[in-house]
Amino acid sequence: MSDLLDVLRHTVGSHHVLTGEGLGAWEQDWRQRRPQGKALAVVRPANTAEVAAVVRACAATGTPIVPQGGNTSLSLGSTPDASGREIVLSLARLHAIRAIDPHNLSMTLEAGCILHHAQEAAKQAGLLFPLSLASEGSCTVGGNLGTNAGGTQVVRYGNARELCLGLEVVTPQGEVWDGLRGLRKDNTGYDLRHLFIGSEGTLGIITAATMKLFPLPSAQLTAWAAVPTIEQAVALLGLAHQHLGAGLTGLELMGRSALELVARHLPHLRVPLLAEMASPWFVLLENTDSESEDHARDRFEALMEAALAAGCVHDAVVAQNQTQAQMFWQVRESISTAQAQEGLNIKHDIAIPITRIPAFVAHTDALLSQAIAGVRIINFGHLGDGNLHYNVQAPAGDDPAIFLREQEARINQIVYEAVAQFGGSFSAEHGVGALKVEQLEQYQSPVALGLMRAIKQALDPQNLMNPGRMLRL
């Protein structure tokens, strides 16, 4: 192994091969709920050629590789296990924006580029890079692609996958696939791009990508509505599609109990309509307009009139300015923080066909309440994409740690069985990582698992790329 470390030091420079103690920033998951892993080394190559050389050195010595971007995985996808055998390959030094092409509406950038920097670079060129999620200040575009990240504008722009035109990838053999052509149409063989996107580093290492850009919108408006039932929230989504067309860039659903946690733990945030209305559900809508703010406001008001007339909403407010709009979003994005302050909870990142969401929620709420008296369900998410963060909190007053220890497996079983029954997914946007490997085996069909394993074995026969994450052989 000292031979390998020598080769790695020679390849990337000895300053960029980190060993020993004090590597928590790479060895520990950012939530810090799980025990710290132990890497053989953290290796920080500077460019694609160095990444390829590191991979070849690891392949030659049978050393497993854990690729890592901003270390913001929610599923233990990018930290090493405790064996001390795995290297962490950090993409952080590959952070260049290689090119922005305004006429082609595309941007080529390296995997370690932080998402927020990518957004800013596009904006400076007068364009929009629409991928947006809570960790955008530290997550990287390579990680976003490796996990096919979602976020808050998927209803309009799609997931990270839909925003990608091309990739550069280092294969498990340490070869470089240059697939960075910024084309909207290219039917020349299998779509390798989509195979690597969402593969969580198990088939190769994404080192750069060409991503779609969009014209900067002229206006963006945000509204907040109190909704009588979850069925009416789904009906409101339909009306929003009709009235706003592609202008609808966000539709977030929040249960009353989720917002009550925000009001309790983050009292400096004013939760709109919560005190005034007894509604069990609230919705945040975002409308993006290529014309003008007046036009956006007209469209929004027409939508709200129709929604009030149809009984989809009890009441609604449109943010009067950007500050108020940001405040609406801040309330939405503070639910996780408020939940953490309330105590440990059991998180589920699920997707359900939108039509079936009301029945799913009624069914699963009832099963959980039956199983555990007083259990609290904190349900919120991206309704426009059918993606719910259906989280379960201990009954008020119970010790959350004991609750988790005793009930987590049982609650997961209830929730994931219901998800399967309603044709949904147990991992909508957070990926599988090391955390949900068993769920993948349980809920993917044997035919799908067989195909996935055949692909993994064909491309990574030594099983060195993020082994044991996502797909167990």
Next chain:
Amino acid sequence: MSDLLDVLRHTVGSHHVLTGEGLGAWEQDWRQRRPQGKALAVVRPANTAEVAAVVRACAATGTPIVPQGGNTSLSLGSTPDASGREIVLSLARLHAIRAIDPHNLSMTLEAGCILHHAQEAAKQAGLLFPLSLASEGSCTVGGNLGTNAGGTQVVRYGNARELCLGLEVVTPQGEVWDGLRGLRKDNTGYDLRHLFIGSEGTLGIITAATMKLFPLPSAQLTAWAAVPTIEQAVALLGLAHQHLGAGLTGLELMGRSALELVARHLPHLRVPLLAEMASPWFVLLENTDSESEDHARDRFEALMEAALAAGCVHDAVVAQNQTQAQMFWQVRESISTAQAQEGLNIKHDIAIPITRIPAFVAHTDALLSQAIAGVRIINFGHLGDGNLHYNVQAPAGDDPAIFLREQEARINQIVYEAVAQFGGSFSAEHGVGALKVEQLEQYQSPVALGLMRAIKQALDPQNLMNPGRMLRL
């Protein structure tokens, strides 16, 4: 082999196993320029289970399978070779629309459903299925997905790939993968869907799909503009993105020589602005509006004012009604017919990064004119997607058949080398089929080819699924 035919007859009914003469409808490419192939049999299963049984019977006897939808391939992708050893597996009887889900904005339908029927079914449910291409009256959705078809609305809605939420596929082993979940977010393992889409039947047989639907637009307007240079056509595209946002659903470019052929051979069609303006380029724009026809017209007029002021257009007309709009499209879609009447020609379906299109055209036009005095270049296509149908016609008066025989290889070489040099694709939307297998080997990188072959061998180790098409082992 008679054993196999017996099994097939038992599986799908003897009426649906066709052998002998008179099978030209399945054995011959629709252009009828290539010699007719010879199938061992044409097999017409009625449902997914029958498809799976047919595949198992073929796997057991080592019989190659050519899947076929509407037999409208432009690249010899779905007709049998001359060996008499291959069966044609026709999906035509799997044509049901299984479900339309308005709240989920999705439709599940079988592979043999004709594209136009899918469009009509969506419309009857008050929704839009936006995939649209010239052969929509006979091509099938399964074929569209197998080849990742493009068409005229890609600039807004993407290719067939981008419209697909889920697939049902029969694997080369005759197993059924049910991946029909209609979810917008699902990160549970490798994206098998995108691997099968565009694989041209070489990895399995798509039997059904869940596709995205959209709200029906309130208005659709079409405009026709005369443009001074191809650089200004690209600038007009940028203005259209800015002014129309997601309302821009089509931007087609047509060279003057392409339209002159239409005017000469199809004199009943009036080509707008051709007689009045000396412009070398014309553009057809389509604007789709979720609000109203008045609003669409206002937006279009604002765009045209800006384009005139910027010098992007010489003159423009907006269609005054649906009939006139259809006439504009008819002119655009008649270019191929007019070309055929002028005589055989050498077709190229290429994509180039949009910014580089003007330089590519200048470069390649010059090379061809230098190589063959008087050669005529008929250039038109989907500029919004960077997709050109860059076709080459014999000098006026030359015999097209002799021209093709003597010059086709040389012209292809010049065009495809230039495409590679400008970072483009030799097959934008028509696929590879049997026609462009050599181009794939020449212009895909060795690393990409190695990955593709590893995948093909892993999933279809007997090489029975459309063998020799797309990817040669």
